[in-house]
Amino acid sequence: MSVPMSPGTLxxxxxxxxxxxxxxxxGADGSARxxxxxxxxxxxxxxxxxxLRRLLxxxxxxxxxxxxxxxxxxxxxxxxxxxxxxxxxxxxxxADVLEIGRMTRASNYDLIFGPxxxxxVAPSARRLxxxxxxxxxGLVVEPxxxxxxxxxxxxxxxxxxxxxxxxxxxxxLNPAHERRAREIVEATCPGIAVxxxxxxxxxxxEYERCCATVFDAALKPVMDLYLGRIEGIxxxxxxxxxxxxxxxxxxxxxxxxxxxxxxxxTLSGPSAAAIGAASVLRDAGFxxxxxxxxxxxxxxxxxxxxxxxxxRNDGRIGRFPVRVPTADVLAIAAGGGSIAWIDATGGLRVxxxxxxxxPGPACYxxxxxxxxxxxxSVVLGLVDPARFxxxxxxxxxxxAAEAIARDIAGPLGMGLEAAASAIHRVINATxxxxxxxxxxxxxxxPRDFPLLPAGGGGGLHAAWIAEELGMxxxxxxxxxxxxxxxxxxxxPLEHDAAHGFxxxxxxxxxxxxxxxxxxxxxxxxxxMAGDGVxxxxxxxxxxxxxxxxxxxxxxxxxxPPGSARPGEVIRTGFIEAHRRAYGHTRDAPVRLVSLxxxxxxxxxxxxxxxxxxxxxxxxxxxxxxDGVAAEVAVRHRATxxxxxxxxxxVIMEQAxxxxxxxxxxxxVAHARHLVMERIAA
Numbered sequence: 060m061s062v063p064m065s066p067g068t069l070x071x072x073x074x075x076x077x078x079x080x081x082x083x084x085x086g087a088d089g090s091a092r093x094x095x096x097x098x099x100x101x102x103x104x105x106x107x108x109x110x111l112r113r114l115l116x117x118x119x120x121x122x123x124x125x126x127x128x129x130x131x132x133x134x135x136x137x138x139x140x141x142x143x144x145x146x147x148x149x150x151x152x153x154a155d156v157l158e159i160g161r162m163t164r165a166s167n168y169d170l171i172f173g174p175x176x177x178x179x180v181a182p183s184a185r186r187l188x189x190x191x192x193x194x195x196x197g198l199v200v201e202p203x204x205x206x207x208x209x210x211x212x213x214x215x216x217x218x219x220x221x222x223x224x225x226x227x228x229x230x231x232l233n234p235a236h237e238r239r240a241r242e243i244v245e246a247t248c249p250g251i252a253v254x255x256x257x258x259x260x261x262x263x264x265e266y267e268r269c270c271a272t273v274f275d276a277a278l279k280p281v282m283d284l285y286l287g288r289i290e291g292i293x294x295x296x297x298x299x300x301x302x303x304x305x306x307x308x309x310x311x312x313x314x315x316x317x318x319x320x321x322x323x324x325t326l327s328g329p330s331a332a333a334i335g336a337a338s339v340l341r342d343a344g345f346x347x348x349x350x351x352x353x354x355x356x357x358x359x360x361x362x363x364x365x366x367x368x369x370x371r372n373d374g375r376i377g378r379f380p381v382r383v384p385t386a387d388v389l390a391i392a393a394g395g396g397s398i399a400w401i402d403a404t405g406g407l408r409v410x411x412x413x414x415x416x417x418p419g420p421a422c423y424x425x426x427x428x429x430x431x432x433x434x435x436s437v438v439l440g441l442v443d444p445a446r447f448x449x450x451x452x453x454x455x456x457x458x459a460a461e462a463i464a465r466d467i468a469g470p471l472g473m474g475l476e477a478a479a480s481a482i483h484r485v486i487n488a489t490x491x492x493x494x495x496x497x498x499x500x501x502x503x504x505p506r507d508f509p510l511l512p513a514g515g516g517g518g519l520h521a522a523w524i525a526e527e528l529g530m531x532x533x534x535x536x537x538x539x540x541x542x543x544x545x546x547x548x549x550x551p552l553e554h555d556a557a558h559g560f561x562x563x564x565x566x567x568x569x570x571x572x573x574x575x576x577x578x579x580x581x582x583x584x585x586x587m588a589g590d591g592v593x594x595x596x597x598x599x600x601x602x603x604x605x606x607x608x609x610x611x612x613x614x615x616x617x618x619p620p621g622s623a624r625p626g627e628v629i630r631t632g633f634i635e636a637h638r639r640a641y642g643h644t645r646d647a648p649v650r651l652v653s654l655x656x657x658x659x660x661x662x663x664x665x666x667x668x669x670x671x672x673x674x675x676x677x678x679x680x681x682x683x684x685d686g687v688a689a690e691v692a693v694r695h696r697a698t699x700x701x702x703x704x705x706x707x708x709v710i711m712e713q714a715x716x717x718x719x720x721x722x723x724x725x726x727v728a729h730a731r732h733l734v735m736e737r738i739a740a
Contacts (some may be wrong), residue, residue, distance in 0.1 A: 069122045072547030073110050074129035074305075074328050078355025078396055078416045079448060079515065080106035081541040081715075084114045085548055087124075093541045093715055095448045095515070098416045103132055104288040111296055120297030127547035129305040129331040132285050133278050133324040137180075137376050142277035143222050143252075146185040146215035148208065148240065149269070150228040154186040156265045157273065165378045176266075177379050181273050185218060187211040189240075195561075197232035203239055212244040212251070222252035222276035226269045231261040231559035252279035259322055260382050261559040262653050267373075267382045274381055275322035282321040286314050301591070303552065305331045307385035309368055310553025310659055313590040322383055325376055328543050330386040333361035333368035335546025336511045339536045341366045343732050348509045348534065349494055351524065352542060353516035355396040355433075356413040360389045360493045362503075363511075372604075384555065384655075391493045395433035395516045396420055399463070399482045401470050409485040421462035422454040430466050432516070434459035435482040438475060440682030440691070441519055441710065441719055448515065448540075449714035480686050487520050491527035498528075509534045509734075513542035518711070518718030522735065533724075533735035540715025551659040552597075554586035560651045563608060564626050567651060572625040576601055576618070579656035587658055597658040601625075604652040605633040607645060613652045614640060626651075684708055684721050699728040706738075 068087040073080065080098045085091035094113055099105040107128070115122070136142040147157065160176035189208050192201035215223055223244055230237045234257035241253045254276035260268045290302055303311040307326040317324060329352065336350035346366045352359040362369040374385035392411030396419060399409045409432065414420050418427035420434050422444065436442040437459040444454035460475055468478035498505040509532040512521035521533050536542055556579040560567065580599060587597050601618040603625075616632035618625050630649045638644045682691040694705065696713040704727050705711075707720035711733075720726050720735060727734045 068124060069118075070125040070127070070548050071111065071114060071123055072127045072129070072331075072544040073107050074331055074541075074543040074547060075103045075106065075131055076328065076354045076514075076543070077131070077357065077394070077413070078419065079451075080110055081544040082110040082114055083538070083541050083544040083548060091538075091545075093538050093544070095451055095540065095715060097452065100416055102288075103130065104285065104292060107289060108292045108296075111292060111298075115296065120293070121299060123298045123300045125303065125548075126293060126298055126300040127303050127305065127311060127550070128289060129328040129543055129547055130285070130324065131328050133282060133321055133327065134376060136278060136281045137274055137325070137379075140179065141281070142180065142274070143280040144185075144218075144220045145181055145222045145224060145273055145277040146187065146218065146220040147181045147224045147226065147269070147273055148187050148189060148211050148215075148244075149226050150192065151188040151190050153226075153228060153265065154183070154188045156226075157181060157186065157269050158183070160266050175378070177270060177273065180277055181224070185215060185220060187214060191227060191236050193227065193229040193233045193236060195229060195232070197229065199233070199235070203236045205239070205243055208240045208243045209247045212247040216248040216251060220251065221280045222254065223248075224254045224256070224269075224272040224276035226256040226265075226272045228265070230255070230257040231263070231268070232561070234258070234261075252276060252283075254279065254320075259320060261557050262382065263559065263561050264382075267380045270380050271322055271382050274325075274376065274379075275320060278321040278324075279318065282324065283318050286318060290314060303590075305547055305550060306553070307374060307383055308370065308553060308555065308657075309334045309386045309550060311547075311550050312552075312554070315589060316554065316586055322381060325381055325383070326374060326385045326388055329359040329361065329388040329390060330368070331546040331550065332359060332513055332543035333363070333386045333388060333546070334550045335536070335542040336361060336513060337363045337367050338546065338549045339542075339732055340509065340511060340534060343509075343534045343729070343734065345509050345534065347507075348511050349497060349505065350511040350513055350542075351490060351494060351517055351521075353490070353512065353514040353520060354394050355419075355515070356392070356394045356415055357390050358393045358490050358493060358514070358516075360391070360490075360497050362387050362497050387497075389493055389497050391489065393432075393486055393489045393493070394514075395431065395436070397432050397486060398429045399431065399435070399467055399485075400429070401467065405471075407467065407471065407481055407485055409482055409489065420459070422456065422459040423452065424455045424458055428462060430459070430462040430482070432482060432486050434462055435479040436516075436519055438463055438479040439483065439684075440680055442717055443680075443693075443712065446712060476683050476688065477686070480683060483520075483523075487523040487527065490520055491524045494524060494528055505530055511536065512718075513539045515540045515716050518716050522707075522719060522721050522724055525737070531737040535718055535733040535735060537731050538713075538715055539718075540713075549662055551661045552587070552590060552592065553657060553659040554583045554590075555655055555657040556582040556586075557653055557655040559653045561653075562651060563648045564605075564630055564651050565648060567626060569624050569626050572629075572651075572654075573623075575654055576625060576656065579654060580620075580658070583656050583658040587660065592660050597660045600657045600659075602655045602657070603629045603633075604655070605629055606650050606652055607637070607647045608650050609647070610650075680710075682708075682710065684719070696733075699726075699733070701728055701730050703728045
């Protein structure tokens with residue numbers, strides 16, 4: 060493809076996945092191309108550098124207008140235990156909040172289980188107490204013991220910590236003690252990163268607030284180093300564009316803001332895919348849907364409502380709460396690299412263990428010997444070994460067959476192809492269950508929704524997932540294998556700020572609320588200005604979390620900017636929201652839990668026109684669909700004319716993914732997407 064190379068015309072999005080790092084380059088006229096390069100788990104920035112080098116080619120970095128990045132580095136650092144060594148300074152008497160948690164078990168039926176709270180991140184020896192106390196009204200009951208803070212900081216520094224989390228009781232109502240403690244720590248131990256609970260998670264519930272703050276502190280040195288590497292790559296490539304990172308809400312942050320609160324990056328990649336899915340569904344005329352992004356190590360399921368990804372405020376990393384606003388994404392350990400194995404009862408299992416990118420599936424020929432879902436796809440003839448990932452990685456069909464025959468077919472006493480089909484049935488059921496959890500378990504009928512498959516593997520499983528759930532439409536993006544990278548190009552620049560209250564509305568005057576909203580808006584505006592956004596350019600949204608007095612959970616209410624009586628808007632809005640959510644309301648005081656202001660600058664983009672290779676129809680090949688072997692037609696997506704209808708079975712190939720259209724389905728080509736429809740019996 061030819062891409063305009065005049066200065067400042069290119070937008071580049073690069074998203075790191077478990078197996079491949081996906082990249083998209085779009086010119087000012089909307090013409091775009093894609094690229095997949097193998098991820099480099101030992102240092103993810105190396106894959107970013109390689110992708111950028113290949114995208115730019117002979118063009119100078121000065122042609123880049125925007126450089127946008129989605130990364131799993133923050134999440135992986137926590138899940139893999141590679142985050143920085145962190146200490147906690149907290150109110151006297153509350154050092155064990157992080158260990159006590161909620162007294163719940165992740166699995167009620169495990170006879171042997173490990174810690175249910177993140178005690179390994181900040182063990183008791185690195186959780187220190189200081190004298191101070193702010194009460195539930197935000198009033199100082201006991202002054203901060205400043206000498207105690209300095210002594211705690213010195214003790215933690217002597218223990219080799221790289222970051223310190225500060226979490227004081229009721230700091231979300233009055234952050235004065237936490238802010239002063241930060242000043243003391245920075246003066247006592249220069250160079251140590253500090254996170255405050257009043258900034259990371261300004262809300263009630265000490266355990267959740269402490270978790271988020273400790274994780275944020277542990278990520279600061281890690282993300283500072285990683286973002287520095289990416290900035291170095293951009294500088295070496297001559298790219299003048301500022302680095303912007305996808306955060307968990309589905310917006311972009313400048314590198315400075317990302318360093319300041321890295322906990323917001325924990326769902327960076329999945330949120331980008333959800334943004335991309337929402338854009339495709341809107342283009343296809345659907346305001347709602349479910350996307351499933353199937354990569355090498357995981358599948359991420361997202362719910363799209365009213366044309367945008369659904370949001371939630373109670374995110375998690377593994378089994379630990381990380382209470383920051385995130386796109387509502389359910390991640391499961393099911394992907395092309397998921398390992399098939401036989402359990403102690405002789406049953407076939409697939410995942411959660413993964414071969415990852417290195418050594419990868421057996422067919423990679425990189426030292427992996429365990430059979431995986433991708434190996435099964437090769438044996439079934441669904442994936443062309445010579446054209447996988449646009450030829451970036453040639454697969455070894457014999458190695459795939461050998462692994463499945465040795466570890467699955469032989470022990471189960473079945474044929475090779477039957478074993479491969481069984482692997483697919485198990486993983487399809489696992490993915491369908493994840494979609495069921497996002498829909499049926501929440502009272503949503505998935506039959507009313509289209510399914511949007513993404514990632515390199517989404518199209519291999521989409522029809523069977525849809526059939527399992529009674530879904531009749533599947534919307535296939537133009538470039539499903541790089542949907543997360545493409546979503547980066549559609550995401551707005553976004554900043555948010557929040558303040559906790561936890562007080563009855565009747566005790567807050569309208570002047571109090573307007574002043575609080577103005578202060579939060581000013582914080583967002585300052586952050587926007589730091590990213591070079593002109594004053595007044597961003598769109599402002601205000602949300603209040605409210606509940607009836609005595610309730611433990613809240614509902615969000617939108618408050619129009621500039622409202623003269625925000626308290627009355629919150630009260631009436633909450634009562635109506637409660638009626639919609641629960642079918643009833645009550646005559647009781649309403650409590651304001653928190654206020655949040657979000658400012659966003661929508662991306663200025665042209666309609667993306669994908670340009671890949673020229674495409675060519677290929678000969679039919681032997682494939683096994685639903686356990687039946689047949690010669691199945693193979694088409695290249697680029698040969699599909701707008702309006703053309705193809706009836707399955709057919710395998711549709713393109714540079715970044717493969718779509719399987721089984722019998723009983725038809726495929727309709729549209730200008731920028733495909734729609735697969737179930738044929739009525």
